[in-house]
Amino acid sequence: MTATDTYLLLRAFCDELARCGLEHACTSPGSRNTPLLLSLAREPRIRTWSHIDERCSAFFALGAAKAGGRPVAVTCTSGTAAANYLPAVVEARHARVPLVVLTADRPPELREVGAGQAIDQVKLYGDAAKWFFEVGVDTATPESLRWIRQLACRAYWTAASGPPGPVHLNFPLREPLVLDAPLPEDPVPGRPGGGPWVQRTQSPAWVAPGGTRATPTRGVVVAGREERRADIGVAVARCAERLGYPLLADPLSGARHGTTAIATYDVLLREPGFAQRVEPELVIRVGDLPTSKPLRAWLAALNGAEQLLLDPDAAWQDPAAVVGEVDPGDPVAALELLSREPAPDPAWLAAWSAADEAAQGALIRGLGHALSEPAVARQLGEALPADATLVVASSMPIRDAELYLPAHRPLPRVLSNRGANGIDGTVSTAFGVAAASRGPVVLLIGDVALAHDIGGLIAARQLGLDLTIVVLNNDGGGIFHFLAVSGEGAAFEEHVATPHGLDFAKAAALYGLAYTRAETAAELGEAVRRPGIVEVRTDRTENLALHRRLADASLAAVRALSPTARAASPAA
Numbered sequence: 001m002t003a004t005d006t007y008l009l010l011r012a013f014c015d016e017l018a019r020c021g022l023e024h025a026c027t028s029p030g031s032r033n034t035p036l037l038l039s040l041a042r043e044p045r046i047r048t049w050s051h052i053d054e055r056c057s058a059f060f061a062l063g064a065a066k067a068g069g070r071p072v073a074v075t076c077t078s079g080t081a082a083a084n085y086l087p088a089v090v091e092a093r094h095a096r097v098p099l100v101v102l103t104a105d106r107p108p109e110l111r112e113v114g115a116g117q118a119i120d121q122v123k124l125y126g127d128a129a130k131w132f133f134e135v136g137v138d139t140a141t142p143e144s145l146r147w148i149r150q151l152a153c154r155a156y157w158t159a160a161s162g163p164p165g166p167v168h169l170n171f172p173l174r175e176p177l178v179l180d181a182p183l184p185e186d187p188v189p190g191r192p193g194g195g196p197w198v199q200r201t202q203s204p205a206w207v208a209p210g211g212t213r214a215t216p217t218r219g220v221v222v223a224g225r226e227e228r229r230a231d232i233g234v235a236v237a238r239c240a241e242r243l244g245y246p247l248l249a250d251p252l253s254g255a256r257h258g259t260t261a262i263a264t265y266d267v268l269l270r271e272p273g274f275a276q277r278v279e280p281e282l283v284i285r286v287g288d289l290p291t292s293k294p295l296r297a298w299l300a301a302l303n304g305a306e307q308l309l310l311d312p313d314a315a316w317q318d319p320a321a322v323v324g325e326v327d328p329g330d331p332v333a334a335l336e337l338l339s340r341e342p343a344p345d346p347a348w349l350a351a352w353s354a355a356d357e358a359a360q361g362a363l364i365r366g367l368g369h370a371l372s373e374p375a376v377a378r379q380l381g382e383a384l385p386a387d388a389t390l391v392v393a394s395s396m397p398i399r400d401a402e403l404y405l406p407a408h409r410p411l412p413r414v415l416s417n418r419g420a421n422g423i424d425g426t427v428s429t430a431f432g433v434a435a436a437s438r439g440p441v442v443l444l445i446g447d448v449a450l451a452h453d454i455g456g457l458i459a460a461r462q463l464g465l466d467l468t469i470v471v472l473n474n475d476g477g478g479i480f481h482f483l484a485v486s487g488e489g490a491a492f493e494e495h496v497a498t499p500h501g502l503d504f505a506k507a508a509a510l511y512g513l514a515y516t517r518a519e520t521a522a523e524l525g526e527a528v529r530r531p532g533i534v535e536v537r538t539d540r541t542e543n544l545a546l547h548r549r550l551a552d553a554s555l556a557a558v559r560a561l562s563p564t565a566r567a568a569s570p571a572a
């Protein structure tokens, strides 16, 4: 066995990844992974991004895979380096993001004998990885070169499809780890024409040509997170418009636009009278379940409605077990079929639209001119161009985005780590998104989430990437004020809210980023045009009070629309 065998095999492996369509790989420094990272770096079709911190690296890869919609590779040395990939692998599994994780390992003779940096890496990520394989790269023969080409395709296609997710390939590597002679020609070049060793053909759509499906007049379309395919969001909005169905679309669905989109469903469905009046006969569900609790509760309680789930990934997003029909085919084809024979009832949509207008009016009046947390979400949705990407952190930013991002215009693309709802790795994810996106990328994040991944800021300078980070700094976890635990006094403050008093201007200076403090909407609008950190300071207690006032005002506006309220009110 020589380094030449290892490098021949890894060159063929990387060649196949590139032939399949892999464009980005993240590397981290180390000795044992030298053959892996050099083989990736020498493959001209793969762009490599170097990261010091493996946790940041894997989240960066996650962001790049979300933005690019195809697998991204990530490679590191053995030991705790590989263990640092776990949070991002878990998120990728739950959010169905394709990652090809390539860990270097000690060969068997160096395991469990006290050799350095040797831990048990076999199935290190447990069930979080879709597939695990231990890859021997000691002997390059024509047979093993064909095998490794097939293996690379299998890893890529397994990550990319049915449903997408992370795959883990572990490479025991023996010394010498560098070449001592030029690498010879590959005795098994890839397929002629540049295609991969194993092609994957798309299964044909299940929809019979010319077929139709009857739809009732009272229906709704519910669209949740679908971050990979922009065409699904477009098809969802088109189908809802044709059928005259209100569209309840989470911003992560890519479908929150068009004439039937209802921006404030989260408020409307909290009003029991309204929720009851608008019980539908059919619910067409696409993508994951939206974040909104009132919407989830409403769907769970719909007794008489037929619920159809378009579920190409077999993700089974139905915790209340109310879905009666699952369509595993291509959602675009199914939506087209569903909207072939529309029989819209304008009064049905009008009831939803009038309530939505009333609630939106109350929310916007209630927001006033102050630069509050929901006002920032609203303004970003209004101001960012359609070619921008808005990455939204977990906690209150994603909740504010769901209610306050507008629904009347094409939104920027909205992405968020909602597979496992962690606040970790968010900065690194957003830099990964920036690496694989064309337009500007803006991250909306709370101060605790920013502090958690502050090391991720290194990507700006080290990798030369532009990202605008809007941090809502309420000095702690504002979301916890909405929970009963907020009544627990000093212990709540110290152990749950966790104020830190960090000065983000100094973090910006350390990482060589521009820093702006925005106190007005105009200052925010100006600052988000440039990369760097834009800090908006808010107060956790005031934020809670504002959310309560806004909820009360919008609910009152919806209640005032109900037939009984109108009859009772002398002003009506």
Ligand SMILES: Cc1ncc(C[n+]2csc(CCOP(=O)(O)OP(=O)(O)O)c2C)c(N)n1
Binding pocket: 393, 394, 395, 396, 397, 421, 422, 423, 424, 445, 446, 447, 448, 449, 450, 474, 476, 477, 478, 479, 480
């Ligand atoms: C990795 C991880 N640790 C802990 C949590 C629990 N958690 C949820 S929200 C939150 C606080 C977030 O605070 P911040 O980012 O400032 O946003 P805000 O609540 O102020 O909107 C925490 C710690 C989590 N979701 N993920």
